[in-house]
Amino acid sequence: MLAALVIVFREVIEAGLIVGIVLAATRGVPLRLRWIALGVAGGVIGACLVAAFAGQIANLFSGSGQEIFNATILALAVIMLTWHNVWMAGHGREMARHMKSVGAAVSAGERPLAALAIVVGVAVLREGSEVVLFLYGIAQSTTAGSMFAGGALGLAAGAVISALMYYGLLAIPAGKLFRTTAWLITLLAAGMAAQAVLFIQNAGYLQLLTRSLWDTSWLLPDGGEGWRGILGKMLHTLVGYTAAPDGAQLIAYLGSIVAIFALMRWERGRHPGGKLVAKPA
Amino acid sequence: MFWRLSLIPAAFVVVLAGCGNEGAGIPVSLKDHRFSPAEIHVPANQPALILLNNQDGAAEEFDSTALKVEKVVPGHETGNVRIRPLAPGRYPFMGEYHADTARGVVVAD
Numbered sequence: 477m478l479a480a481l482v483i484v485f486r487e488v489i490e491a492g493l494i495v496g497i498v499l500a501a502t503r504g505v506p507l508r509l510r511w512i513a514l515g516v517a518g519g520v521i522g523a524c525l526v527a528a529f530a531g532q533i534a535n536l537f538s539g540s541g542q543e544i545f546n547a548t549i550l551a552l553a554v555i556m557l558t559w560h561n562v563w564m565a566g567h568g569r570e571m572a573r574h575m576k577s578v579g580a581a582v583s584a585g586e587r588p589l590a591a592l593a594i595v596v597g598v599a600v601l602r603e604g605s606e607v608v609l610f611l612y613g614i615a616q617s618t619t620a621g622s623m624f625a626g627g628a629l630g631l632a633a634g635a636v637i638s639a640l641m642y643y644g645l646l647a648i649p650a651g652k653l654f655r656t657t658a659w660l661i662t663l664l665a666a667g668m669a670a671q672a673v674l675f676i677q678n679a680g681y682l683q684l685l686t687r688s689l690w691d692t693s694w695l696l697p698d699g700g701e702g703w704r705g706i707l708g709k710m711l712h713t714l715v716g717y718t719a720a721p722d723g724a725q726l727i728a729y730l731g732s733i734v735a736i737f738a739l740m741r742w743e744r745g746r747h748p749g750g751k752l753v754a755k756p757a
Numbered sequence: 758m759f760w761r762l763s764l765i766p767a768a769f770v771v772v773l774a775g776c777g778n779e780g781a782g783i784p785v786s787l788k789d790h791r792f793s794p795a796e797i798h799v800p801a802n803q804p805a806l807i808l809l810n811n812q813d814g815a816a817e818e819f820d821s822t823a824l825k826v827e828k829v830v831p832g833h834e835t836g837n838v839r840i841r842p843l844a845p846g847r848y849p850f851m852g853e854y855h856a857d858t859a860r861g862v863v864v865a866d
Contacts, residue, residue, distance in 0.1 A: 483854060530816065530831045539837035542829060606818060609829060610854050613815025674825060678839050683804065686841045699822045701856065719822065722841075 477626035480614065484630025486699075486706060487607050490713040491519070491599040492634035496641025497664065498592045501560070501657035503646065508589055515593035519600025526601060527608035540679035546602065547675035550668045553598045556591040557665035558736050561658050563588050565740035566747040607631070637710075658740070660714070666732040667716020670725040677724065685723025693719035782806040782837070787817055787830070790855035801865040805840040817859060821850035824863060 495512065502508040526533065526545075533541045607627070614623040648656050676682045697705050698712040698719045711717035716729055785807050786793050799805035811817055814832040821827075824843075830836035843865035852859025 479857070486853075530829060531834050534829075534831070534834065534836060540839075542836075606829060609816035609831065610818075613817075613832065613854060616814055677841065678826060678828070680839055683841075693822065697822050699827075700820070701851075705822075720825070 477622040477629075480610075480623040480626030481630040481633070483610060484607055484627045485633045486709065487603045487610070488631060488634030489603075489637060489706065489709055491596075491603045492637035493641050493710065493713050494599040494664065495596055496638040497645070497657060497660050498596055499638070499642045500645035500653065501661060502589060502592060503650075503653060505589065511589040511593040512596055515596030516600050518593075519597040520604055522597065522601035523604025523608050526605035527612065530605070530609060537679065543675040543679035547672040547679070549598045549602060550672035550675065553595050554665045554669050554672065554732065556594045556598075557661050557668070558732075558739065559591045560588040560595075561661050561665075561736055562739045562743045563591075564654065564658060566743040662733055662736045663715040664713070665736060666729045667712065667714075667718075669732040670716055670718060670721065670729040673724050673728040677722075682724060685727070688720040688722050689726060691720040695719075780805065782808040784808050784810065785861075786810045786812055787852065787859065788812040790815075790817070790852060790858045792852070792859060792861040795861040797861065797863045799840055799843065799863060799865050801845040802842050804842055807838040807840060807863075808835055809838050810835045815854065817855065818853040819850060820853040821848060821863075823848040824850055826850070 495516070498512060498515075499508070502512070530542070533545055535541060537544045607630075611624065611627050614620055614627075617623065645653065645656065645660075673682065677686060696708045696711070696717070696719065698708045698717055699705055700708075708717065708719065718725060718729075721729070783797060783799070783805065785797060787809060790813060797807060809819055809828075809830050811830040811832055811834055816829055816831045819826060819828045819830060819836070819838050824840060826838055826840075828836055828838050840863060843863070845865050848863040848865065850861050850863060
């Protein structure tokens with residue numbers, strides 16, 4: 477049972493952290509729970525479909541369908557996270573000002589909510605499909621009952637991670653919350669872009685700069701077994717920590733950060749009104 | 758955004774350059790949640806391809822942080838596991854869903 481708990485927990489960490497960040501980033505936006513719940517529900521349905529058709533997906537692209545699929549939905553999440561940050565750069569301040577006047581915030585909040593619901597859906601789908609395949613596998617074993625109990629506890633532990641992330645971020649003063657979540661979302665997107673590059677490489681494409689630049693796995697692995705693996709995986713999700721990145725991954729990571737900040741800056745320039753309430757971090 | 762656009766032409770060049778140098782593929786089977794062979798030899802500094810045939814009914818995730826691979830292979834299916842060019846050394850991997858028995862190592866030499 478403990479094994480199942482740990483395996484399922486390890487799979488759901490990423491989705492748990494992302495849901496927590498999205499909840500914090502949308503603090504005070506009406507209807508956000510409906511959108512996020514929609515993202516989670518869509519992700520769960522998608523996960524079951526992906527698990528059911530895992531064989532067919534894998535056989536696409538001469539056996540690299542799974543990698544291409546993962547890279548594609550990660551790229552989708554990167555685009556949605558970028559869209560959210562850029563949109564917030566233009567409207568965030570005015571939204572924060574109007575947060576208490578519900579009517580204004582409803583329309584102001586709708587667009588990034590759809591993007592973030594997709595991000596949540598993608599995270600749940602990616603990790604969820606692996607959980608479904610794992611649980612489906614153990615359903616055939618003799619110890620299925622206790623393994624399912626372990627799996628359920630693992631899912632609950634993932635929900636606890638969401639809650640800790642959310643309440644941890646809420647401890648940040650409201651004035652700095654959006655700035656913090658903008659940084660978190662940027663690093664989240666950069667880490668996903670690097671991960672997408674890894675999947676493309678593992679699909680057999682982009683065989684460029686594949687040498688690892690350094691290796692800090694002796695200090696902290698970015699996944700795998702034990703509490704260090706779980707800690708490393710959490711950092712991997714949050715800020716894109718990779719123990720042994722290669723050149724292509726590093727370029728994707730840094731390039732995403734630069735591109736997102738450049739786009740945010742450009743969007744902010746188009747909304748000069750926002751500068752009225754600008755204040756140092 | 759912009760960097761990604763610039764990668765598209767680069768990707769095509771690399772795709773063309775990178776094709777067909779992996780050899781035929783090394784067959785590895787998984788049965789009763791054990792890899793066979795559990796020690797897989799690949800030439801160092803060259804890409805390699807492992808053809809993992811999962812003979813169990815349950816799905817397995819071929820997982821290795823050392824090899825930078827996470828690949829789910831459903832039950833009774835064969836999955837391609839691409840190994841990037843490796844410096845000489847030993848690279849452990851496991852079947853994440855049955856890590857107590859499903860273990861192995863890729864040896865680059």
